[in-house]
Amino acid sequence: MNPVVLFELSSQDPDRQAQFFSTVFGWEVSEPNWGYRTAKTGAGESQGIDGGIAQGPSEFPQGTRVQIQVENIDVSIAKALENGATVSQDKMDLGDCYLAYVVDPVGVQLGLIQYK
Structure with a gap:
């Protein structure tokens, strides 16, 4: 989970x-x-x-986004895409973590974060 x-x-x-x-x-x-x-x-x-x-x-x-911690951001992005999401911001390397944003199939923006 x-x-x-x-x-x-x-x-x-x-x-x-x-x-x-x-x-x-x-x-x-x-x-x-x-x-x-x-x-x-x-x-x-x-x-x-x-x-x-x-x-x-x-x-x-404007709005609110949650960031969900994932074990492997590349795998999570691929899985999200396979299930109807789109990527609004590709994976970024922020030093201590990777962060990307996806939009779920109904239009909700979510952050995916993988700590290094």
Whole structure:
């Protein structure tokens, strides 16, 4: 089973969005690093799924995506394609992980992440 390990919130006003989630829900949102703000949603016994807030790219200007941890990103991309998905962002090497985005058969964007 592949777990959901992160989320991403995309918008065209990430500063405003970060302020909203920090103020309303008490999330710890970092200062932007390359336009990406990490968001911590829990601590101690109140663990949450952490993620990030960023300016949405042209193919996903606003919305929420989950990132699913996979054992082998190439195999998972191939399996997704065989089952009706399309690739919206090819595999990227981010140093400590590989990341790609697919769109499932009904149009939902998902991230696939393989930690090295």
